Amino acid sequence: MTHTFPDNFLWGASISAHQTEGAYQEDGKGLSVQDTRQRDNHAIADFKVASDHYHHYKEDIKLLSEMGINVFRFSIAWTRIFPDGRGAVNEPGLQHYSDVIDELLKYQIQPFITLNHFDLPQALEDEGGWGVRSTVDAFVHYAETVFQAYGDRVKNWLTINEPNIMLLVDKKILGKEIPIQEKYQQFHHLMIAEKYVFKRCHELITDGKIGPVPNISLVYPATSKPIDNQAALYFNSVRNWAYLDFSCFGRYNTVFKDYLKQNDVQITFAPEDEALMKTAFPDYIAMNFYTTVTVEKPLAKKEMANGISDQQSEDIMEWGFYKGFTNPYLEKNEFNWTIDPLGLKTTLQTLYDRYNLPIIITENGLGAKDELTDDGAVHDQYRIDYLKQHIEQCGAAIEAGVNLIGYSPWSAIDLVSVHEGISKRYGFIYVDRTEEDTKEMKRYKKDSFYWYQDVIQTNQLPK
Ligand code: BGP
Numbered sequence: 001m002t003h004t005f006p007d008n009f010l011w012g013a014s015i016s017a018h019q020t021e022g023a024y025q026e027d028g029k030g031l032s033v034q035d036t037r038q039r040d041n042h043a044i045a046d047f048k049v050a051s052d053h054y055h056h057y058k059e060d061i062k063l064l065s066e067m068g069i070n071v072f073r074f075s076i077a078w079t080r081i082f083p084d085g086r087g088a089v090n091e092p093g094l095q096h097y098s099d100v101i102d103e104l105l106k107y108q109i110q111p112f113i114t115l116n117h118f119d120l121p122q123a124l125e126d127e128g129g130w131g132v133r134s135t136v137d138a139f140v141h142y143a144e145t146v147f148q149a150y151g152d153r154v155k156n157w158l159t160i161n162e163p164n165i166m167l168l169v170d171k172k173i174l175g176k177e178i179p180i181q182e183k184y185q186q187f188h189h190l191m192i193a194e195k196y197v198f199k200r201c202h203e204l205i206t207d208g209k210i211g212p213v214p215n216i217s218l219v220y221p222a223t224s225k226p227i228d229n230q231a232a233l234y235f236n237s238v239r240n241w242a243y244l245d246f247s248c249f250g251r252y253n254t255v256f257k258d259y260l261k262q263n264d265v266q267i268t269f270a271p272e273d274e275a276l277m278k279t280a281f282p283d284y285i286a287m288n289f290y291t292t293v294t295v296e297k298p299l300a301k302k303e304m305a306n307g308i309s310d311q312q313s314e315d316i317m318e319w320g321f322y323k324g325f326t327n328p329y330l331e332k333n334e335f336n337w338t339i340d341p342l343g344l345k346t347t348l349q350t351l352y353d354r355y356n357l358p359i360i361i362t363e364n365g366l367g368a369k370d371e372l373t374d375d376g377a378v379h380d381q382y383r384i385d386y387l388k389q390h391i392e393q394c395g396a397a398i399e400a401g402v403n404l405i406g407y408s409p410w411s412a413i414d415l416v417s418v419h420e421g422i423s424k425r426y427g428f429i430y431v432d433r434t435e436e437d438t439k440e441m442k443r444y445k446k447d448s449f450y451w452y453q454d455v456i457q458t459n460q461l462p463k
Pocket of ligand 1 (some may be wrong): 161162288365410416419420424
C-alpha cells in the first residue's frame with residue numbers, strides 16, 4: 001500500500017556533533033566525555049576527525065538540499081560554546097553554529113537542534129557529571145545562551161538525546177558503569193534539566209518549540225505467560241514511559257516507582273522540583289526508533305548472561321525484572337539489530353494514544369558495511385528496503401490517526417557509530433575514510449540518496 005504524506009510533512013535527515021564534526025580541539029573547543037572515553041571494539045574510528053563535517057558543512061548542506069530535505073537535525077557541541085561547560089562563552093564556537101544555521105536557511109532547510117547528544121563537557125564530568133545538581137544549572141545556562149543567540153532563526157529544539165539509552169547502556173556510551181542509586185539520581189537531574197529548558201525555550205523564543213528525544217522501542221513479552229507480561233510491563237516502564245511520563249505528565253509513574261523501591265533507590269528532589277515538573281511541558285515528542293524489544297522474566301540467575309551483543313534490544317538483563325529474548329518472528333541486520341517495521345506503527349500508535357502530542361521521528365535507519373565501487377557508487381538497496389518498510393508504516397500510522405509530523409532518519413551523512421566506528425555506516429552520503437585512514441573525506445551519493453530524493457519530491461513512496 002502506498003501512502004501520500006500530508007503537504008506540510010517534514011522530511012529530514014539527522015546527525016550529532018561528536019559523530020560527524022571532528023575538529024575536536026579547534027577554535028577553542030573543550031573536551032567532552034566522547035573525546036576522552038575508551039573505545040573497546042574498534043581500533044580508532046576516532047571522533048577527533050569523524051566525518052570532518054566541521055570543515056565540510058557547506059558541502060554537506062548543499063548535498064542535503066539537493067536531496068530535498070526540509071529539516072536538518074543536528075546537535076550543538078556544548079564544549080564549543082563553553083569549553084569547560086560553563087564560564088566565558090567561546091565566541092568562535094558560537095559563530096560556527098550561527099554560520100551553519102544561516103547556511104541551512106539559505107536552502108530553506110529548518111534546523112532542528114539537539115542541545116546535547118551524549119557529549120557532556122569533561123570538566124563537568126570531573127565534578128560529578130549528571131550525578132550532581134550543578135550540572136543542571138550549567139546545562140540550563142548553556143541552553144539559555146544558545147536560545148538567545150539563535151532563537152531569532154531557530155524555532156525547533158530538542159533537549160537531551162536518549163537519556164534512556166545513555167543510562168541503560170552506560171558503559172557503552174559513557175565509558176563507565178554507573179551504580180543504580182547514582183543512575184536514577186542522574187535520571188532525575190537529566191529530566192529536571194529538561195524541564196527547565198522547556199520553560200526557558202518558551203520564555204526566550206517567540207514561537208519556540210521544544211521536545212524530548214528519547215529512544216522508544218515498544219517492549220513485547222516473549223510468551224503469553226503472565227510473568228513474561230510482567231517483565232514487559234516493567235521494561236516498558238523503565239526503558240520508555242518513565243522518561244516520557246516525566247516529560248509529558250510531570251510524574252514518576254507507579255511501575256517505575258515500584259522498580260526504584262525494589263532496588264532501594266532514593267531520589268533526592270530539590271524544593272522547586274515538584275512545581276517545575278507540573279508546569280513545564282513539551283510541544284512535541286521527538287522519537288528515535290530502530291527496533292522493538294522482547295523480554296522474558298529471568299527465572300534462574302545462571303541464565304543471566306545472554307551474550308547477545310546488541311546495543312538497543314536484547315542485551316538487557318536485570319535479575320528479578322526482565323531479560324532480553326530473541327524474537328523468533330523478526331529478522332536481524334548484519335549488526336544483530338532486530339528489524340520490526342510494523343513495530344514502528346504500533347509504537348507510534350501507543351505513543352500518540354498515551355501522550356496526544358505531535359510526533360517527529362528523529363532517528364531511524366540501517367547501519368551497514370557499505371562498499372564504494374570503483375566508479376564512485378554505493379549500491380545500498382538493503383538500506384532502501386529498510387527505509388521503505390518503515391516509511392510505509394509511518395504512512396499507515398498517519399492513516400490510523402497518529403499526528404506524525406515528520407521523519408528524519410539516521411543519518412544524513414556517514415558518521416562514526418557510537419561503538420562500531422566508521423565501518424558501520426548509516427548515511428545517504430558516503431564519506432570516504434576507513435577506521436585507520438581518514439583519506440580526503442570525499443563525499444559520494446549512495447543509491448539511497450536518489451531514492452529518498454524521489455520520496456521527498458513526490459511526497460510518497462515510489463510504486
Ligand atoms: C542512537 C544514537 C545515535 C546513533 C544510533 C545508532 O542510540 O542516538 O547517536 O549512533 O543510535 O547507534 P550505533 O551508532 O551504535 O549504531
